[in-house]
Amino acid sequence: MRRSHEPIAWSLFGAGGMLLAFIGPGLVLATALLPWLAAHDPVATHAAVGALLAHPLGKLLVLACVVLPLFHTLHRIYHSLHDLHLRAPRRLMQLLCYGGATLLSGVTAWWLLLI
Numbered sequence: 001m002r003r004s005h006e007p008i009a010w011s012l013f014g015a016g017g018m019l020l021a022f023i024g025p026g027l028v029l030a031t032a033l034l035p036w037l038a039a040h041d042p043v044a045t046h047a048a049v050g051a052l053l054a055h056p057l058g059k060l061l062v063l064a065c066v067v068l069p070l071f072h073t074l075h076r077i078y079h080s081l082h083d084l085h086l087r088a089p090r091r092l093m094q095l096l097c098y099g100g101a102t103l104l105s106g107v108t109a110w111w112l113l114l115i
Helices: 006-022 024-037 042-054 056-083 090-114
Strands: none
Touching: 006 024, 006 056, 024 042, 042 056, 056 090
């Protein structure tokens, strides 16, 4: 019997969906809306984000908040294209979707290590 990548893909899909559902709105509120609505100094906000990214746990949090929704989205795109009966080789679509998510995850991790 051939091994399948589906359990890994579905677990990343589920984790990304949970992260988007529970933490995503709070992250949008905290990072996009509150700095504009508050009367805080933009330099202080930038320094606070820099301090978060300087700590290893902050980097891990940001990595999880980028990578898991990325895998969730690309897994959903892969299955949506399959449902639309796109006539492309299955391996090519898997390579583009899951390989793209892996590549972008690696780029994100590399970028966070440089900070």
